[in-house]
Amino acid sequence: MVKSTNTNPLTSSMILEFLASLSRTTHQPPLPPGPPADSIWGNSFEAAFCYRRFEQWTQEYGPVFSLRQGIPGLGGNRTIIIGRHQAAVEIMEKHGADLSDRPTSIAAGETLSGGMRVLLTRSGERFKKLRKALQSHLQPKSIASYHPVLTQTARQHMFDIIDEHNAKSSTTKSFTSTRHQDHARRYAAAVVMALAYGKVPLSYEDPEVQAVNRCLTRLGYAMRPGAWKVDIFPFLKYIPGYLNELKIGHREELGLFKGQLQEVREKMARGEEVPSSFGKYLIEQQPSLGLSDNETAYLAGSMFGAGSDTSASAISVALMAATCYPEAQKLIQDELDSVIGRGRPPTFSDQDSLPQTMAFVHESFRWRPVTSGGFPHRATKDVIWQNYLIPKGSTVIGNVWSVGRDPELFPDPERFDAQRWIVTDADGRVELRDDLKSYPFGFGRRVCPGQHMATASTFINLALVLWAFNLAPDAKNPIDTYAFTESANAHPMPFNIVFTPRVSVTPEDGEAKGWEVLKEAFETYGL
Numbered sequence: 001m002v003k004s005t006n007t008n009p010l011t012s013s014m015i016l017e018f019l020a021s022l023s024r025t026t027h028q029p030p031l032p033p034g035p036p037a038d039s040i041w042g043n044s045f046e047a048a049f050c051y052r053r054f055e056q057w058t059q060e061y062g063p064v065f066s067l068r069q070g071i072p073g074l075g076g077n078r079t080i081i082i083g084r085h086q087a088a089v090e091i092m093e094k095h096g097a098d099l100s101d102r103p104t105s106i107a108a109g110e111t112l113s114g115g116m117r118v119l120l121t122r123s124g125e126r127f128k129k130l131r132k133a134l135q136s137h138l139q140p141k142s143i144a145s146y147h148p149v150l151t152q153t154a155r156q157h158m159f160d161i162i163d164e165h166n167a168k169s170s171t172t173k174s175f176t177s178t179r180h181q182d183h184a185r186r187y188a189a190a191v192v193m194a195l196a197y198g199k200v201p202l203s204y205e206d207p208e209v210q211a212v213n214r215c216l217t218r219l220g221y222a223m224r225p226g227a228w229k230v231d232i233f234p235f236l237k238y239i240p241g242y243l244n245e246l247k248i249g250h251r252e253e254l255g256l257f258k259g260q261l262q263e264v265r266e267k268m269a270r271g272e273e274v275p276s277s278f279g280k281y282l283i284e285q286q287p288s289l290g291l292s293d294n295e296t297a298y299l300a301g302s303m304f305g306a307g308s309d310t311s312a313s314a315i316s317v318a319l320m321a322a323t324c325y326p327e328a329q330k331l332i333q334d335e336l337d338s339v340i341g342r343g344r345p346p347t348f349s350d351q352d353s354l355p356q357t358m359a360f361v362h363e364s365f366r367w368r369p370v371t372s373g374g375f376p377h378r379a380t381k382d383v384i385w386q387n388y389l390i391p392k393g394s395t396v397i398g399n400v401w402s403v404g405r406d407p408e409l410f411p412d413p414e415r416f417d418a419q420r421w422i423v424t425d426a427d428g429r430v431e432l433r434d435d436l437k438s439y440p441f442g443f444g445r446r447v448c449p450g451q452h453m454a455t456a457s458t459f460i461n462l463a464l465v466l467w468a469f470n471l472a473p474d475a476k477n478p479i480d481t482y483a484f485t486e487s488a489n490a491h492p493m494p495f496n497i498v499f500t501p502r503v504s505v506t507p508e509d510g511e512a513k514g515w516e517v518l519k520e521a522f523e524t525y526g527l
């Protein structure tokens, strides 16, 4: 499986490879194999969907392969891609401390984020402080305190679906939703806005939510490996005007984030009652955290950035899977019917009794991971893996898409199969496996601090939707399950779902009665 040779005749890129290799000591093990450079500037590949190209290279060159981008030592670097599970555990997890740094990012990090976005912050004391502050609000035991907000916002999500039906026709039993992704986005924006600033936006069209999402889209595109050549050829930053688009983006973000936190600050200064939020905590702790006003604003703002768009996409992916795999959908509904019944909607207190639902959540994270390409880490020490060298200073990427497609752990990986995550014990009890992981939230010390929140959100929304509705594809518009946006946090391209209420009503009640019954069922839910 592992190929290591380049059979091309001597080319200038090979000479450069050779010169670069002289900078390593002769006793060091070789770099992991990889595709030959296609020019003196190294390996080129499309930034869009590069995680799929990396999967092809994983199949060709093995679980760990290396690329060259630019000329190492002259602004360019080595990139090591990890594409299989065991290698991810042995490198990304076991060497977490040596890989907790991020590579210098001139485009997305220094310019667009002004060096303040935690996602792109280099390791060190400042990073530790930021991470500690985030953990204080996102660790599993804190998440339970957000269950009421998550539940009430998920309830609004159900109303958004019902209202979309009613706005189109109040008399039909089923309806084709074209806006369900907007409803998921509104849910996620509301939850993270509540977490970050203690307020809930009224709609997805809320100008602040729209402005934050504009910033996120810009970030998502700027962060794809190779998207901005300045990250490989740093001299480009001196070309007048080259980075203008990102500089303008930074001014917009900073203004927005400062404005949002300022609102909280002013309310606190006026002595108004301010709901507990991450922003409020940061304002109170700012002196001990040693952060400037801009840094504090960015920390709260980038939590919104990291959590809103990603959670919305995860919910839409779960609904896409349920729509495309009716048998898997039915297994969850059978579980909901037998554990909870049709008399009341599911809540967080049911989560441990719903292994099929949780297995479905894990499988949808694996099947179409939101952050398919993972985020780049940087090695602060030489790391030796199976007699290959991952050199200090190299960029190391755990390719989430590939790790979740490791055929040894996930046979027939393109198939959506929630049963991979299920184990049946000696008494025939169905349980969730605790020995399997596909790393949708990244690796080691940079693992997503919002993972528990994101999992809780996906669970409650999936459980509520499938408790309330049968989902089916729209026969006129088949779903392409590979059609996703090109950004670092990928969203499914718009797709339709046909929603039909699961409540049974008698024919005399009329077709639309189910929608009214559902609305009543959610009237007091979570309040």
Ligand code: HEM
Binding pocket: 118, 119, 120, 121, 131, 134, 138, 192, 195, 302, 303, 304, 306, 307, 308, 310, 311, 314, 369, 370, 371, 374, 375, 376, 440, 441, 442, 443, 444, 445, 446, 447, 448, 449, 450, 451, 453, 454, 455
């Ligand atoms: C399904 C939803 C989500 C996915 C798929 C996701 C995925 C990720 C990934 C892959 C990383 C980088 C890990 C690495 O470098 O190895 C990350 C980092 C991060 N995530 Fe999430 N995330 C999600 C939701 C959230 C939520 C809800 C929040 C906060 C409320 C959040 C906050 C963050 C932050 C602050 C970082 C930067 C951490 C660092 O660089 O140290 N994420 N996320």
